[in-house]
Amino acid sequence: MNAQKRMRVPFLRSIRGKMATSFTLVIVFIIIMVLGFVAIILVVGDGSRLGTTGYVNDVVSALRIQSYYYQDANGYSPERLQEMIEYISQQGYLVMPSGSWINTDKARLVHGTEFFVIDKNKMVVASTTQTPGYIVGEAYKPLESNEYEESNIDFLLDIRRSSEPVSFSRLNGAIEILVPLGGYSDEIDYPVWELSYIVGFTVEPAPRFSIVPFLQYLPFVLAIVVLIIVVVTPLGVIFGLIAGRGLTKRISNLAVASEQLAQGNFEAIPLDRSRDEIGQLNRQMRSMSQNLQTLMQSQQQLAAIEERNRLARELHDTVKQQNFATQMQIRAAQNLIATDPASVSARLNEAENLLRSSQDELAVIIRQLRPAQLEDRGLADTLRQTIRSWCNQTQIPVQVNITGERRIPLEQEQALLRVAQEALSNVARHSRASMVWFGLDYGPNELTMTISDNGVGFGRKPRGGMGLQNMQERIESLGGWFGTSSAPGQGTQVVVRLPLTGLG
Structure with a gap:
């Protein structure tokens, strides 16, 4: 119910409102262009008056x-x-x-x-x-x-x-x-x-030649334009209401389902049998939901409490973040479908790619509980790719500074990657920032990672989430140090220091 309430927007900001407005403006523009073209033909054709x-x-x-x-x-x-x-x-x-x-x-x-x-x-x-x-x-x-x-x-x-x-x-x-x-x-x-x-x-x-003689016709032209707008606007509204009704319902269902999915409700995705991009996205989400349910069932069968806790952290740091990114893409598609259909397709494709990535990540978690890309590319390249993808999803620029880049033990790379993903997710959800600074310094004996933003900040440690606790547990389990600093209106900084051990 809360998700449905949040989906309610004023008519002019809704898909139907935007489609109606777009249709009206396009038709008015076309008619005005045709009238202008006819006027030019008349002027050029009647050269005896010029x-x-x-x-x-x-x-x-x-x-x-x-x-x-x-x-x-x-x-x-x-x-x-x-x-x-x-x-x-x-x-x-x-x-x-x-x-x-x-x-x-x-x-x-x-x-x-x-x-x-x-x-x-x-x-x-x-x-x-x-x-x-x-x-x-x-x-x-x-x-x-x-x-x-x-x-x-x-x-x-x-x-x-x-x-x-x-x-x-x-x-x-x-x-x-x-x-x-x-x-x-x-x-x-x-x-x-x-x-x-x-x-x-x-x-x-x-x-x-001067345009002054033609100004005498300006009142007539303006009257024609006003008449066109008065006639075309009701048609645009009717078109928007009819054409946008189905799209609004389908995208709203997906948006609500993605929020429910992010909260752990894997049965909330309705079936959409259409063959367009929205239908494909729906099937990808249902497939991901089934994989998530399988993973959760496997988690319940784990005997060791330590393994259950570890699996919970993996789910939080991977699937939830990618679901959140998918939700952002769907909402972006909902806002752009009337004004920029080409961008909608790109947004939906990005969401589909995120869903595929989530499926791959889930499969890896089930098999090995570690991200496969770290084995091949290393931490630095994986972080660069992660940050680029995050920037495309959130439209928030990130200044990246990585020094002394080299490979470190896979367990340490995995922990740092998850902390960086969680920190960036918190920035997108809570900070309202317009700029982020990311630093990764490979020292001789210690690695330091900092993530800072210029957002709203907070006065005391936030309650109700596992994010900061998970990050701290990951780093401390490897003998490292995790800290945050923030103040209202001063942004937030996350600092990680990790001793580099096991290097050959």
């Missing part, structure tokens, strides 16, 4: 909007066109149309350039200059420096039935624009646009 081309098109639109105010019942007249270009020339600019993607609200005329209107007979009908060739009532004749202007005017007069403007850049960067003005006629079966006049003028270069 750069110099967009600038020229907006200037032409501004002129035509202005010209509508100077039409009469019969269309355009030279007198009204003269009024228009004089007004624009005195104003010095054309007002850009609303909704423009160009970062300016005015297209300024270049001072000292010609602003004129010619008819389809190339007669100047309106002008703001007295430059020869641009005088009202005379035939249009451009300056020698304006050779492109005449060729473009001839082009517009030749096609006549196109309202598309023509523009070109001058040497100083200014842009000269020629805008056809006209109307629709009924000379054939359907209305056809026909040129009446051409308006020529020069404006300053297009301004540099």
